[in-house]
Amino acid sequence: MPPVRDAMANRGDDDEVCPVCKSSRYLNPDMQFLINPECYHKMCESCVDRIFSSGPANCPVAGCHKTLRKARFRKQTFEDINVEREVDIRRRVMQILNRREEEFDSKRAWDDFLEQREEIIANLVHGTDVAKTENDLQRYASENVRSIRANQALEVQEASSFKEQQTHEQELARLRREAAKQEYENERRELQASREDVLSRLAAGRPGDAAAIAREGKKVLLKKSSARRSEEDRIRQKQAALRNSDARKAGQTGNTADKADAAGDSGLIKGLKKIVTPEPEKPYDPFGGMVPNKRDYYTLRDFYPSSYLDPIRQDTRMQAGGYDLQEYYSRTLMEAFAGLGCFVDEEVTRRDDGDSLRSSRPVATQGSALAAVSSAGTPDAS
């Protein structure tokens, strides 16, 4: 289809002329016009190839000194070049100011935001305060890099999930349609079969039974169809339930909006929700805040001169088993200072005050109680 439409669209302006090389469509029917969003000057494909293949160059249109790159050239979508430009600007602004409704405190704030965005777009399109607006926009973009990126990712995800959901629904509808068709077919076949059955019985039976047989056949048919109908109802209900749960699931996935960094500080957008980002989980600390090998009284060395430890260093019999003198050093020095700052008289008093009944008294009573109890068995000892 598109080629035909292109041809149709192109046929109207046979007299179109490339402003750069002045070749007309009349001579070259395959001519394609490209534009660059820097300056929106139109030129033909062969000109783009010719001028920009060897890297960026100035726009060949007289009076326009913009530097263009080949990669940015694209086909024009809209007839009107102004519309084309506005769409481009809109796309760019929307990409930066991509806040979502759920990020705002109220509907009012969201509407304000939308209006502000339109204003910015209009400013850029009509060239009012361009420098200031661009400045604001750039600052906002640099300050909110993370939230912008998060929202973009969200959008992409939403789009893809929407597409997925649609294909899923289509698939379901197709299945339903097929099932219905199948059902209809079955019903028809059964009806046929029972009719044939009645007929054959009528042919085989005696004339007097005719009415009875016909009645019986009709009854069987009715029973079957009612059974089928209740079955259908059940299936339908099940399907409806299934559809509901699907919809709910889809809604849930849509809602998991990722909250990003807390609002633009530049104040460009107002009314954003204060986002409390949960404290990032700290890496697991097996020592509970203690620094391993931290010591307050001494600094451990790798080597201490000692006349009786030195031979161990050389002794393979000691080393072979994995004995490390370092262990000895750290243990002896630890024991040299463990408890140097524990003042027993103070700390024990404090401890005993805390649980005076439990720590010192029972020691006395325990021993005596023990003596008392064991004396019970002893008198007949000798």
Add this chain to the structure above:
Amino acid sequence: MIEDDFYRTSSQFRLWSFTAASLKSLRATTNSVASDRVRAAIRRAQEARRSATSSATGTPAPDGDAGGSSSKAEEKPIECLTPEEEQQTVSYYCEQIIQLGENYKPPLPTIVRATAIQYLRRFYLTNSPMTYHPKQIMPCALFLATKTDNYYMSLRQFADGVPGDATAEDIIAPEFLVMQSLRFTFDVRHPFRGLEGGIMELQAMAQGQGTAAPHFSGSQTAASLQQGLLALPPNPNPSASSSSNLTDRIARAHHTTRELLKTAAQITDVYFLYTPAQIWLAALMLADRPLAEFYLGTKVGVADDDGAQQESPLAALRVKLRLTLNDCAAMLQAYKPLASDPDQMKTLRRIIGKKLYHCQNPEKVNLGAGGQKRIPAAAAAAAAAAGVDSGTSGSEMERLAKKRKLEQQPQQSKDIFGGELVMQRTKER
């Protein structure tokens, strides 16, 4: 200080550290409880003997004049040991442990003996020598220490070294009792290894390989530490020979300190009152004061006389530490070996030989006899379980004990000949 927190988790700190006052009151309580019990037990034994003799003579009326007067004569008050005498007794047996350790070939390591001594001392915090004679407990404590300190020795081998006619059975008979009185905490933190560490570091400093303490990493260097050591005044201790060699000086201080730790630190109460780190530093102070003070100064800083920065926690620690170490050193210095003092030996002989003999609880003499070993153990376990929850356990236990005794009496009376109730020892008397 992080090292102190390590020590605070030890059972020695949690269960076996006391203030001087609480230690004294604990001993007084133990003594008074034990004395009461001894008096009661002896009275019971006498009554039993009296009834036995009266039944033996076949006197129809036991309340005759003669019987009454004899009971009067017998009921002179029993003289029990005072807490101080008890402590002396225990100290004597602690020294005996050191001697006993020498009996073996090779001699038992110092650390095993030290652990045994601490076991014995801890045991007699809550038990009285009147209840359990130290002669019985001492070998058991030593044998237990060989096990907990990972110095394997078979029981028979061990029993061979014990003087007297103690059998292997006799030695392990009170084992459960001892373990229970230790509250099953076998870990004893000794100052010996700490001393090795300190000396090791001092030697490193002397050879210019010292490292600054974490709190003084800015001001101390290996060179400055060595300079400080070299500038120390000579040891004022008169016994120390004058030698300028720093390494020799440290080695000598090491040796003296170690001897102090082996004896004075074991027999005195320092283990209950101070931490191992304080003990060895105090002992080092006795051996070579300038050296010890210099070493301490490198760790907690040197006090400035004008008291410029008294507020800092390190300064507060320094002041407290100085007092504590001085107290500890004084306690260590006050110790005199019992054997070297004939006066003390004489009083000891009196205490142990006579007084303790007379006030020994007759019901506790035979710890190792047959199945007797198990019964008190099981009962004691129950007592310990019950004793934890309330303070009334003492009287409660006594009541239970009496009840149990009453239950046993019918069985005894089934014996046609009245059973033998009289204790061997009381009979002899």
